[in-house]
Amino acid sequence: MKHFFRPVTCLVMSTVTLFAAPGLHAQGEHTPKIRASAIRVEMIKSDEIELPAKFQVALYENVIQQLEKKASFLHVYRDGDHNTANVPDLVVLRSTVRGFKEGSERARQVTTVKGATSITVHCQFTDNQGKVLLERDIEGKVRFLGANLKATNDFAKKAATVTRDSFSATGRT
């Protein structure tokens, strides 16, 4: 019986090591998080891409909602909020729509493979002085179930995850 478990244990341990090693290695490569006390989310811009107003507003509102839920900032401020004037370590999130393809919920449900909606947004995190701290292109999609606006929620979740992974709140453990 002992002879049976020994190779199995070795196999399990080597498998675990095989899968865990890249993760541990990647963790070591992580850049330190940028410290900031609050974030201000600017209204989504779509200068080059014609984006329906409902998508623009849904992107903006969902990002704020997800940042409040996921990110570790003390405050999430909205575009134009006067209270941000004297906030130290404020991060400003400026988002510009780079790509938009409005699919069809009907096509998705009937064919499963067609009718996906996707939005690509360029997110730029800057400090108060306008110095760029982080830039990412984040894509929101809805492939199978749900209305087209669900793509904005997908984008918001990804944007909040990027923010959480890149920033840590000052004054918060």
Add this chain to the structure above:
Amino acid sequence: MLKAMGLILMCLGTFPALSQSRSDYQAATITAVLPHQPAGSDTSAPSYDVSLRMGNTVYVVLYTPPLGLDMAMYAAGHELLVSVGTTTITFNDLLGNSGEVPIINRTTMETRKTPANDSPPPQAPIKSTALVGLAGVKQNTVGTVAVKGGELHFVHSEGTSGIAAAAMEDVVTGDDSQRMIRGTLGTLSMFGPYGSGRALSLFRSKIDTLTIQYRDADGALHGVVFAMPVGKAESVKQELIAQGAHTRVPAPRDSSADSPHSANLEQKP
């Protein structure tokens, strides 16, 4: 017999003429009383320019009070019965005394529509869904939208939310469609046998969307998206604009637009 009949007919004929003289009298309101400035240096008898309003017409008459009864200065706001002639107005005072005064001026006032008259009558609450953005309300909450008292009210099962029309920076309408069978049942129906779920997905209903951007007291920008029955969003938008909301797309696009999809969809400038 014929003479008697003729006499009776003559009496009846004069009756309407007698009664008509009383019906010429109409109620008028004294709107202003000003001392009359005589052209010459004769200031012995004080007289007044009295403004009388009858309907849309204002008459200015010259009134010279009888000696010892100089109460004209205090008559503004009073009503009296007058009969308007071509150059004079005959009036009856409170004591029943009749008098006649010359008309100096006659002005017809234009009827002005107040902004309240221009605005459409308030609508009944419209069943709608707050898709996203309404503060304190979960996404896809069903309720009713009504515009009254300069505010948009969204009434739902857990309370009421209001947005002041004056705070709205942009109100945009759009169109969309949704499944007729939605929610959990709609999701379960996707797994129906022999592709029946997919067939059910073909049945969709058109809806309007109403997107609002507004600022709160701190200047912070908020956005709300409502879904409502087709044809309702534009009327809500017009009502909001009438009550002080702003929009970047003031008029709906002509229905003869390029594509059927864009017929009701306003594009951002």
